Amino acid sequence: EAGVAQSPRYKIIEKRQSVAFWCNPISGHATLYWYQQILGQGPKLLIQFQNNGVVDDSQLPKDRFSAERLKGVDSTLKIQPAKLEDSAVYLCASSRTPLSGNTIYFGEGSWLTVV
Amino acid sequence: GDSVTQMEGPVTLSEEAFLTINCTYTATGYPSLFWYVQYPGEGLQLLLKATKADDKGSNKGFEATYRKETTSFHLEKGSVQVSDSAVYFCALSDRNSGGSNYKLTFGKGTLLTVNP
Numbered sequence: 001e002a003g004v005a006q007s008p009r010y011k012i013i014e015k016r017q018s019v020a021f022w023c024n025p026i027s028g029h030a031t032l033y034w035y036q037q038i039l040g041q042g043p044k045l046l047i048q049f050q051n052n053g054v055v056d057d058s059q060l061p062k063d064r065f066s067a068e069r070l071k072g073v074d075s076t077l078k079i080q081p082a083k084l085e086d087s088a089v090y091l092c093a094s095s096r097t098p099l100s101g102n103t104i105y106f107g108e109g110s111w112l113t114v115v
Numbered sequence: 116g117d118s119v120t121q122m123e124g125p126v127t128l129s130e131e132a133f134l135t136i137n138c139t140y141t142a143t144g145y146p147s148l149f150w151y152v153q154y155p156g157e158g159l160q161l162l163l164k165a166t167k168a169d170d171k172g173s174n175k176g177f178e179a180t181y182r183k184e185t186t187s188f189h190l191e192k193g194s195v196q197v198s199d200s201a202v203y204f205c206a207l208s209d210r211n212s213g214g215s216n217y218k219l220t221f222g223k224g225t226l227l228t229v230n231p
Contacts, residue, residue, distance in 0.1 A: 004158075033218070042119070042204055042221030043159070056218060091159065098217050102208075106151075106159040 002026065004107035006092050012113045018080035021110045025073070025094030033104065034067055034077050035091040043091055049075065050098055082114045117142045117209050121222035128195055128229050136190040136225050138179075138205035146207040148172075148181050148188040149219070153202045162190075162203070195229045202226050 005024040013019050025032050030051050035043035046065065048056040052072040060067070064083070069075040079086055089109040095102045122137040140146065150162040150172070163172030168183035177192045188205060205222040 040223070042206075042223045043219075044221075045218050048218055093159075102217070103161055103164070104208075104219055105161075108158040 004092055004094055004105055006090075006107040006110050008110060009108065010111045010113075012115060013082055015084055015114050016081040018078065019082060019112060020079075021077045021090050021092075021112075023075045023077070023092030023107060025075070025092070026105055029094035029096050029105075030072070031095045031098045031104075032069055032075050033091075033093040033095075034075070035093060035106075037089040037091055037109070039088070046077070046090075048098070055098070079112075082112075084114050087112055087114045117146070117207060117220045119205050119207055119220055119222035121203075121205050121225050124224070125226040125228060128227070130197055130229055130231050131194045132229075134190070134192040134195045134199075134227070136203055136205075136227070138188045138190065138222060140186050140188065140205075140207050142186075142207055142209045144209045146209040147217075148179070149206045149208065150177070150179055150188070150190050151204040151206060151221075153204065153224070155201070159204065195227070197229045197231050200227055200229045 007022050032049040034046045037043040046060045047067045049069045052069050067077045091109045093104045093106045095104045118141045120139050147166040149164045151159045152162045163174040165172040165181035171180045179188050179190045202224045204224045206219045208217045
């Protein structure tokens with residue numbers, strides 16, 4: 001079974017530029033998550049999708065971050081304009097259902113450096 | 116809100132030493148508990164989990180027991196190897212703000228280095 005795929009793996013941009021990250025979850029997984037992991041910290045949930053609907057985006061900085069999952073499969077996370085403090089690893093994850101105890105599988109992450 | 120507190124790292128051990136990484140949690144509901152591991156340059160991988168009180172999760176020689184009375188889920192391994200060097204994250208799964216779905220809340224992670 002293929003894992004969660006993310007691209008690009010690495011990106012360096014200047015502040016105020018924009019960037020987009022793509023995620024393809026494990027086949028058949030209805031729930032998709034985007035996490036932000038700043039160096040030295042644990043991952044923090046940005047947004048959670050159930051199929052193509054948003055179920056939690058309470059910690060997404062909506063003035064600069066946006067995400068979509070139009071067909072309930074792939075997802076894109078966009079940052080515009082980027083700030084220095086957005087430098088982090090952006091982790092996409094998926095699970096079959098959003099139930100407690102269900103295993104959440106993570107991709108390798110997209111490493112963003114804002115200079 | 117929900118939170119997870121892990122012991123501060125880094126932790127440095129010699130091969131075959133005993134490992135304990137402490138983890139305590141605060142949750143409004145009845146969470147499931149997880150340990151994830153992140154090897155250098157790789158994504159997060161589930162190491163073990165426990166879904167109810169007194170359950171013991173185990174994998175690759177690692178163990179952790181869900182202790183509701185002490186709100187803890189400490190990770191242990193009897194004899195560590197160099198290949199266990201990684202960052203270990205404790206996490207809980209509890210209902211999100213919408214109330215109908217579950218999300219993971221992570222601790223800050225503990226870096227383990229095992230020397231030969």
